[in-house]
Amino acid sequence: MRRAIGAGGRLAVWSAPLAFLGLFYFYPLASILALSFGRGERGWMELLFETLAAPATQRVVGFTIWQAGLSTLLTLAVGLPAAYLTARYRFRGKALLMALTAIPFVMPTLVVAAAFNALLGPRGWLNLGLMALLRVETPPIEFSGTLGAILLAHVFYNTTIVLRTVGDFWSRLDPRLEQAARVAGADRWQVLRRVTLPLLSPAIAAAALLVFLFDFTSFGVILILGGPRFATLEVEIYNQTVGLFNLPLAAVLSLIQLACTLALTIAYTRLAERISRPLSLRPQTYTQKPLTTWRARLAAGTILLLLSGLLLLPLAGLAARSVIRLEANRGESSFTPGLTLDFYRELTINRRGSLFYTPPATAIGISLAYAAATVGLSLSLGLPAAWALARQPQAALSRLFDPLLMLPLGTSAVTLGLGFIISLGRPPLDLRASPLLIPLAHTLVAFPFVVRSLTPALRSIRPRLRQAAAMAGASPRQILVKIDLPLIGRAVFVAATFAFTISLGEFGATALIARPEYPTLPVAIYRFLSRPGALNYGQAMALSAILMLVCAGGMLAIESLRGGQSEF
Amino acid sequence: MKKLFFSFLILSLLLAACQSAAPAATNTPLATAPAPTKTPPAAPRTLTVMTHDSFAASERLLRTFEQQYNVKVQILTSGDAGSALNKAILAKGNPLADVFYGVDNTFLSRALKEDIFEPYASPALAGIPAEFQLDAQQRALPIDYGDVCLNYDKAFFAAQSPSLPPPQSLEDLLKPEYKGLLVVENPATSSPGLAFLLATIGHFGEDGYLDFWKGLRANDVKVADGWETAYYTEFTRAGGTRPIVVSYNSSPAFEVIFAEKPLDEPPTAALLADETCFRQIEFAGILKGSKNRDLGEKWIDFMLSAAFQQELPLQMFVFPVNPEAKLGGKLSQYVGFPNKTANVSPDAIDARREQWLSAWSETVLK
Secondary structure (H helix, E strand, O other): OOOOOOOEEEEEEEHHHHHHHHHHHHHHHHHHHHHHHHHHHOOOOHHHHHHHHHHHHHHHHHHHHHEEEEEHHHHHHHHHHHHHOOOOOOOOHHHHHHHHHHHHHHHOOHHHHHHHHHHHHOOHHHHHHHHHHOOOOOOOOOOOOOOHHHHHHHHHHHHHHHOOOHHHHHHHHHHHHHHHHHHHHOOOHHHHHHHHHHHHHHHOOOOOOOOHHHHHOOOOOHHHOOOOOOOOHHHHHHHHHHHHOOOOHHHHHHHHHHHHHHEEEEEEEEHHHHHOOOOOOOOHHHEEEEEHHHHHHHHHHHHHHHHHHHHHHHHHHHHHOOOOOOOOOOOOOOOOOEEHHHHHHHHHHOOEEEOOOOOOOOOHHHHHHHHHHHHHHHHHHHHHHHHHHOOOOOOOOHHHHHHHHHHHHHHOOHHHHHHHHHOOOOOOOOOOOOOOHHHHHHHHHHHHHHHHHHHHHOOOOOOHHHHHHHOOOOOOOHHHOOOOOHHHHHHHHHEEEHHHHHHHHHHHHHHHHOOOOOOHHHHHHHHHHHHHHHOOOOOHHHHHHHHHHHHHHHHHHHHHHHHHOOOO | OOOHHHHHHHHHHHHHHHHHHHHHHHHHHOOOOOOOOOOOOOOOEEEEEEEOOOOOOOOHHHHHHHHOOOEEEEEEOOHHHHHHHHHHHHHHOOOOOOEEEEEEOOOOHHHHHHHHHHHOHHHHHHHHOOOHHOOOHHHHHOEEEEEEEEEEHHHHHHOOOOOOOOOOOOOHHHHHHHOOOOOEOOOOOOHHHHHHHHHHHHHHHHHHHHHHHHHHHHHEEEEEEOOHHHHHEEHHHHHOOEEEEEEEEOOHHHHHHHHOOOOOOOEEEEEOOOOOOOOEEEEEEEEEOOOHHHHHHHHHHHHHHHHHHHHHHHHHOOOOOOOOOOOHHHHHHOOOOOOOOOOOOHHHHHHHHHHHHHHHHHHHOO
């Protein structure tokens, strides 16, 4: 008796994720594109070709792809060694390290820019140190307004994607495959090139796709760290929409951005089909060893130093700034920085009797509530989608839907935000001013992450396992519960941490939809940063430090949930 | 395995809890037991006000308004001023709110051309100076204003030897002694950035402003994406290298009010010389299709009242258009106003914005 799922069943599995995407993504997007083109004086095809032919557009598209590709390569270069370390070795403080490396992902761009400037800016520690060392008058390192600043910020933000996606997969690869190759006479380099990397390639490709799309639609980093000489498609769309209200041109640029995303994702899905292979995934207790040899310790030390310098040092600088007072006391003429908790104390005082004053505890609660909702929603939508993709990669439905699932990551937030306004404004779905729209928007971003984290793990499960269970009379549901879910348990937690951090750090959509009485931590930080006065700036830094703690705490909590669960 | 499912269960419960809790929380505060009056009051209506994310008001004042008219005021913030206006325009016909507040004179023509407001001849307008009333048809009513001016770091200029006075005019900025000292915001992405560009157009005229910017470029002007980066990263006060920054005439006063430790005088000052500042005026209007026009009128009158206007500086860092509103102690002590700002009409801004921005970008960035 064979209990395969028929076409009807497949559609049923797809129905929830597709209904969600249809209602909250495709419908608003189609509405705003149609309305925008309707405002133009000419047909949209004509405008599209004219825009594509313009050298200015080609420059922007070229730069967008160029910086995203470069950023992705650099992120892989940093993330892969780190993934190796956490995947293959057991060491003390690993859980904390994993939690800390997730923090950059949630930090608001303005705050990150401030952190980098404190280190690398013209008056940053590094430049001041070098100026003293080299006895020169001008800062030797030029940072803000350079391509280097953009790349560094992208690596800072996205290393966690590679570390988690690839690290999880790597930690379950059977080391016997590599050992066998060594026994057969291959050297370390050959093993890496011929065995490890090919086996890892599905996870690396998935991580690279996610990182690339994030960099491809980069907005804040380009504006704030790159400065006005750099523009990505996303920046141009914002300028055309908000600055000039040229909706037809903004819509054309959005279409170009979408087309690039779609082409890339289709290329990825074709590649993934070729490189995915069933594997015997092993529990971590089996694949990981302690750091015993000097060689391993040296490698681990180097990787940890790199990670700390790149990811943790800027964060530590921010946290330090939140407890350091820079202004002199009244009457004191000398400039003596001192330690203070004033900024934290001030956060709890509603000095202006303001209507939208939010105590930090409330902002934490609001951020966590949205994040929990995003985790729940994106997992319940992402699991069936990933399952369907992994089970029938060749089915027409999968081939059609797989690339579509990634589109939200390549969509301009400004465009989609306006789409919500015009499409979700009629009862029973007048969500335009609803706080519900925030977890919905966060889920749109988190959903592709969930699917991409789960699919490689699901695909690697040997079909024979399922077939054997089916032969023994297990129903598809039993196979899912007894075989698939236990085997991908780890990947589910990786997906959950992504959904959690995406929601915790999201600013663009949240600010557009925000109900001022429910500010998230990033929105509250931005409120302080947009006002003059050292006290306001200090409070923004204090809230940023709180956001770091909340993020690390949340990651550790998710980790501990997993801790007690046996993997097989 | 059980634990995994358990955590799923918890997450879905959390999700459900958020869904039911969030909307309920918005409705509950006033839906309490009837007040001990003889006639039970009708359930409060809701007035929705759409604005940008810099909106702030005191709770005390807002509750007074709510009690007076038995209304619940719902404030919607929708990103920066430009984004919020775009949303209001696209929601035309099925408005998200009853009143929109926060369109300034650089966006005024866009709002009027898109025809999103209904005229309202508020009696309160009688006391408002004519210079603020830019819409003769009274669809957009002035609420507040602020002047975008150059600010400088007093300590930096005091410490220079040989001594260097702060600049006294826009032309001064072209002198070699001020080379590398100025940071401005990109007018394409920043509202004070656009205001400063308009100040230069107002002062030098359409024929002369590009030459001025060419000179600024030659004098190593720095362009930041927005006010936050310019003020908190590039400005010398924040550890940057530029002692002159485009900010507001009010910024020095707020450096005193929001200092880490009490200060005797502001560490910065604004340059208020003739035709160096641009005046931003913010307007409010009743959105077409509002179902609560009567309440919307009351809200606009309320925003123009001396009580609300008096709070504007400390809540939103802008100044009252109503001359009856008095500035508080520290403010009146530390804020200065320019006698003559450099003006450009809203119509000209709307018609020429794109051209000016691209010419500026060609001149300064390319």
